[in-house]
Amino acid sequence: MFAYYLDLALRSLKRNKLLTALMIVAIGFGVAASMITYSVFRAVSGNPIPDKSAQLFTPQIDSWGPQQSFNGDGEPPQALDYTDAMALMHAHAAKRQTLIYPVQMTVMPGGDRSLPINAYGIAAYGDFFPMFEVPFQYGRGWSGTEDQARAAVVVLSEAFNRKLFGGADSLGHEVNLGGHTYRVVGVIRHWNPQPRFYALFGGSDFGQPADFYMPFTRALDLHIGTAGNNSCRGKQTARGWDDYLQSNCVWINPWVELDTPAEVARYRNFLEGYAVEQQRAGRFNWPPNVRLRDVTQWLAYMHVVPPESRIALMVSLGFFVICLVNTVGLLLAKFMRRAGEIGVRRALGASRREIYFQFLIEAATVGLAGGLLGLLLTAVGVSGVGLLFEPQIARLAHVDLSLIALTLGVAIAATVIAAFYPTWRAAHVQPAWHLRTN
Numbered sequence: 001m002f003a004y005y006l007d008l009a010l011r012s013l014k015r016n017k018l019l020t021a022l023m024i025v026a027i028g029f030g031v032a033a034s035m036i037t038y039s040v041f042r043a044v045s046g047n048p049i050p051d052k053s054a055q056l057f058t059p060q061i062d063s064w065g066p067q068q069s070f071n072g073d074g075e076p077p078q079a080l081d082y083t084d085a086m087a088l089m090h091a092h093a094a095k096r097q098t099l100i101y102p103v104q105m106t107v108m109p110g111g112d113r114s115l116p117i118n119a120y121g122i123a124a125y126g127d128f129f130p131m132f133e134v135p136f137q138y139g140r141g142w143s144g145t146e147d148q149a150r151a152a153v154v155v156l157s158e159a160f161n162r163k164l165f166g167g168a169d170s171l172g173h174e175v176n177l178g179g180h181t182y183r184v185v186g187v188i189r190h191w192n193p194q195p196r197f198y199a200l201f202g203g204s205d206f207g208q209p210a211d212f213y214m215p216f217t218r219a220l221d222l223h224i225g226t227a228g229n230n231s232c233r234g235k236q237t238a239r240g241w242d243d244y245l246q247s248n249c250v251w252i253n254p255w256v257e258l259d260t261p262a263e264v265a266r267y268r269n270f271l272e273g274y275a276v277e278q279q280r281a282g283r284f285n286w287p288p289n290v291r292l293r294d295v296t297q298w299l300a301y302m303h304v305v306p307p308e309s310r311i312a313l314m315v316s317l318g319f320f321v322i323c324l325v326n327t328v329g330l331l332l333a334k335f336m337r338r339a340g341e342i343g344v345r346r347a348l349g350a351s352r353r354e355i356y357f358q359f360l361i362e363a364a365t366v367g368l369a370g371g372l373l374g375l376l377l378t379a380v381g382v383s384g385v386g387l388l389f390e391p392q393i394a395r396l397a398h399v400d401l402s403l404i405a406l407t408l409g410v411a412i413a414a415t416v417i418a419a420f421y422p423t424w425r426a427a428h429v430q431p432a433w434h435l436r437t438n
Contacts, residue, residue, distance in 0.1 A: 006361055013365065016334065020366065023330050023415075027370025030323030031411045032377035033316040038406075039382055039397040041313045044206065045305045048193035052133065053295035057256050057264065059088065059271055062289035063248055064233045076289055077231065078302070079201040079250040084274075089125070093270045094256035095263070096127040099216050100199055101252050104227035107164070108176035119160065119177070119211040120227070122199065123219035129155075129188075131257050132198060137161075139171045139186035142215055150217045154182035160211040161187045175212075180222065182214065195304045197295050201229050201253055226251045268292045324418045327366075332422040335359055352428070359423040360416055367415030371408040378407055 013020045047053050061084045062076035080088070085099050100122060107117040128134070129141035138161075142153045154175055161170055161184075170184045192209035223241045232249040258264045268290070275288030293301060378399060385397050 006365070010365065013362070019330060019334055023327050023366050024369045024373055026323040026326050026330070027367060027411055027415055028373030028377060030320035031371060031374035031407055031414070032381055034313075034320045034410070035374065035378045035403060035407045036381035036385065036397075037309070037312040037316040039378070039399070039403055040385055041305070041309045043194065043397055044309055046194070047296065048195055048197050048299075049132065049295060052131075052257075055257055055259050056131065056295050057258055057267070057292050058298050059254055059256065059267070060291040060293070061271065061275060062286070063250070063284070065284070065286045066289070074289070075301075076291055077250040079229070079231070080252045080254050081248055081250050082245040082252065085252040085254055087274065088254055088256075091270065091274070093267055094258060096131045096257040098125040098128045098131060098255050099252050100124045100128065100255065101216075101219075101226045102199060102210075102228040103214070103219055103224050105178040105212075105224070108179065117163070120208075121177075121212040121214055122210045123214050123216045123224065125216050127257075128213065129186075131255060132193075134191050135189040137187045137189045138169050139184070141186055141213075147215055147217050150221045151215060152180065152182045152218060153185045153215065155186040155188060155213040156184060157188055157209055157211055158190050159209070177212070177214070178222070178224070188213075195299065197299060197304075198255060199228070199253055200298070200302045200304065201250075220245075264292065320414070324414055327415060328418045328421060331363060331366075331419050332425060335422045335426040355426060356423055359426055360419055363415050363419030363423070364412050367412035368408065370415060371411030374411055375404060375407050378403070 049056065059080075060076040060078070061080060063081050063084055064077060066074055080099075089097060089099060103121045103123050105119055105121060107119050122128075126142045126144055126147050129136075134141070137158055139155075141155055142151060146153055154177065156164070156170065156175070158167075161167060164170070164175065165173065170187060173184050174181050175184060176182075190209070194206055196207060228251065230249055230251045232247060234248065256267060258267055271290040271292060272288050275284065275290050278284045279286070279288060299305075382397050382399055
């Protein structure tokens, strides 16, 4: 019966080609507008590390006081100053922990290169790699012993290793960064979680991956300043590196790994206890104010999802609803023009259920055709989202199998739902009245 009803649907659609084309265009444009904006929203609002987002936490400590809160909302600063950051590291209160800040360095000429190369890197502790599930192509990250020894080691990204060594296994080779020699201990595969949750304060939310990774302790030893955000309160009279480290300037992103709710509770108590100790020592003259947010809570707090993507999604959904309302009217007009045909079929024994089945299949056929058109328009639209969004966000939008399936599924499902009322009207046609009048 499905094949029979499908044949009836195709014949009906061919009977009035203009009306059919109007419905297909309405569905196609409506679903395309929704899917284009959804592709952007999906890219910027996704979970960047779904396997561990509930086990990774960033601690915050109020080192400024309520009168100088970061956004005037009583929240602690979004990063830590050097004093608090090192205190957390030395306490070893978490299973794994790291401090992060971005650095900008120059790779000096060597090999076939006659010119220096500017490179963006991240200074971190060795726990960075297992905490964030960084995949390695060659080698490994550095150990805790190398952290303590301030070892001159470096981990390269796959792309940067290709630029420096042609993509070959570069373990043991040396790289000159900022006039100092570093030994390559690892090369990671392409890894760039979006958004870059681990360094939201220090860099772009949707930026390119780092070129290299170096020990945090080594970067401090060489007095390498941050290439990211640096926020201070009050008058700062730092006359050198040591003075800067003792200032209230916040520039370090801390992360800890906590596997169970009990560990989370213990670490939160540790943070509160630390803030109380600082208050008693006279460093803080305000009540303890700390936060401990996991990845998803941190992304929400930092407002990572651009407001324009939400607005665009809501507008496109509204446009899709308007298209569906127009489709309802077109389907109603189309179905009710066939009232005589329906009356004859009902008089010959067709049940209302069969009428429903016939016309819903016809609506699904329209939805499929509209979905195919919408898929084509979506592919064109995704390539042009850079006109509405920043390039670093626009490049994240792409058409994949999941978006293709969603586009077709939404088009068919929405059209079938829109057809329920016209189909209900068609199924309740009175056979006797139409047989008498026709």
